[in-house]
Amino acid sequence: MTQHSTLGVAVIGTGRMGSDHVRRIDEVISGARVAAVVDIDIDRAERTAKSVEGCAAHTDAAAAMADPAVDAVLIASPGPAHESALLEALARDLPVLCEKPLTPDAAAARRVMEAELRLGRRRVQVGFMRRYDTEYLRLKALLDGGSIGRPLMLHCRHRNAGTPPGFTEQMMINDSVVHEIDATRWLLDQEITAVTVLKPTPSGSAPEGLSDPQLVLLETAGGAVADVEIFVNCGFGYQVRCEAVAERGTARLGDAHGLYVNAAGRWGGEIPQDFLARFADAYDRQVQGWVDATRRGATEGPGVWDGYAAAVVCEAAVRAQATGGRVTVEPAERPALYGG
Ligand code: ISE
Numbered sequence: 001m002t003q004h005s006t007l008g009v010a011v012i013g014t015g016r017m018g019s020d021h022v023r024r025i026d027e028v029i030s031g032a033r034v035a036a037v038v039d040i041d042i043d044r045a046e047r048t049a050k051s052v053e054g055c056a057a058h059t060d061a062a063a064a065m066a067d068p069a070v071d072a073v074l075i076a077s078p079g080p081a082h083e084s085a086l087l088e089a090l091a092r093d094l095p096v097l098c099e100k101p102l103t104p105d106a107a108a109a110r111r112v113m114e115a116e117l118r119l120g121r122r123r124v125q126v127g128f129m130r131r132y133d134t135e136y137l138r139l140k141a142l143l144d145g146g147s148i149g150r151p152l153m154l155h156c157r158h159r160n161a162g163t164p165p166g167f168t169e170q171m172m173i174n175d176s177v178v179h180e181i182d183a184t185r186w187l188l189d190q191e192i193t194a195v196t197v198l199k200p201t202p203s204g205s206a207p208e209g210l211s212d213p214q215l216v217l218l219e220t221a222g223g224a225v226a227d228v229e230i231f232v233n234c235g236f237g238y239q240v241r242c243e244a245v246a247e248r249g250t251a252r253l254g255d256a257h258g259l260y261v262n263a264a265g266r267w268g269g270e271i272p273q274d275f276l277a278r279f280a281d282a283y284d285r286q287v288q289g290w291v292d293a294t295r296r297g298a299t300e301g302p303g304v305w306d307g308y309a310a311a312v313v314c315e316a317a318v319r320a321q322a323t324g325g326r327v328t329v330e331p332a333e334r335p336a337l338y339g340g
Contacts, residue, residue: 004071008035010064011031012085013077014048015039017099020276021287028054029288033297035069038077050267061085065092072294074287075099079174083108090115090123095294097287099127100182101314102307103230109311111224116274116333122299125290126307127151128182132289133282135253139244140187142251149247151188154226156180157241157254159234168212172230172242177216181313182250182306183242190220192313194328197320205233216317220262237271238278304337 011022014037025034035222036056039045049057058064065073065088071088075098082102089096090112103109116123130136143151158176167175168180182190196217206212213231220226241254257269272278286301293300315331320327334340 004069005163005295007032007131007295008069008071008290009033009074009077010036010061010067010070010072011074012038012061012064013081013099014041014044015078016276018074018076020283021076022048024284024287025074025291028114028284029291031288032291033203034071035071036067038064043238045217047121064153065089065094066138070094071290072096079104083112086124087115091211093119094124095290095299096124097127097290098124098300098307101174101178101195101308101319102126102304103311104170104314106311108313109304109308111180113208113308116304116319117337119336122303122337124162124294124304125299125301126180126187127286128144128186128302128306128310129279129282129286130183131186131302132181132286133279135256136183136187136242136282139242139251139253143187143244143246144189148249148251151244152224153240153245154184154187154224155207155243155245156226156228157239158181158228159237159239160232160275161231161237163207166208167207167232169214169321170318172210172214172217174314176232177196177228177230177317178297178310178314179211179240180242181215181218181310181317182256182302184218184220185241185306185309187244188220188224188226188240190222190224191309192218192221192329193221193331194326195313195317195320196316196326197324198200199324203231205235206219206248209337214321218313236273239271240278267322278280286336303338305334305340308332 049055070093198215211340216228218226243252265312316327
């Protein structure tokens with residue numbers, strides 16, 4: 001159980017995602033408040049803290065976690081900074097919601113898993129928000145219900161309007177395709193066993209050094225195949241699609257375009273411009289679910305095992321990206337804490 005009836009949350013990282021979560025906790029969801037924010041840029045931390053009543057600003061995550069007003073931690077800093085914040089929170093037995101990726105590499109994810117195993121109970125939820133999106137939830141229920149038979153293939157499309165400066169090819173895997181890696185494991189309830197990455201001639205709009213788009217092929221333990229188009233500078237908006245092909249039917253998500261307008265001899269809908277807009281409801285549901293579970297003393301949703309399994313596949317995909325070959329994924333044993 002947490003100390004305060006309203007959960008005091010420290011949000012680590014006040015960039016785009018972190019400040020959106022601060023707004024969400026402050027204005028949208030119930031049962032929690034932002035007690036502290038952390039950013040290496042103190043001006044940014046203070047600007048964010050000022051927008052929330054009773055919120056402290058820190059540059060050091062450990063100092064924020066030591067604050068008696070803090071009951072739980074939401075990590076939204078860049079991936080490479082996750083491990084130290086996670087280990088600090090686990091050492092203090094604080095509940096965590098950690099944005100994806102859990103960590104960008106499998107060795108760091110394993111260290112986090114070992115720390116949680118030492119604690120002996122699940123404390124970390126990983127921010128794979130697609131699992132909270134209405135369309136994904138309906139697809140999962142359809143596949144689990146069995147009415148269209150065994151799923152054979154997934155066709156996934158993941159398009160971003162553009163990338164921030166410094167976005168690398170490895171980030172196309174670790175920050176972007178990691179979502180489809182998790183969605184494939186979750187939708188099919190199977191581990192991924194091999195990865196191949198194909199690179200067509202890059203788009204003329206691709207930034208220097210980024211081979212964009214790419215096609216990532218995932219093979220699963222049950223013999224299914226998922227193809228993922230990752231196109232992070234498509235220019236026209238944010239688009240995530242997933243079509244499941246099963247024995248007796250197919251089902252596709254990602255075609256809802258809000259309001260359809262007929263005017264001036266044309267019809268059309270809207271394409272959201274970024275993930276904050278496309279997955280706004282999913283983020284709200286995810287954070288509300290985390291707060292509710294945490295206040296009950298529980299940890300639910302995708303956890304460290306899912307973050308670790310995704311990191312292992314990402315590592316194989318980064319290797320496949322560099323070599324052009326098919327890379328097999330070494331299966332790890334699932335510890336009993338995670339249902340193994
Ligand atoms: C970003 O970090 C996300 O999580 C988005 O969902 C993804 O579409 C984008 O490519 C990532 O950079």
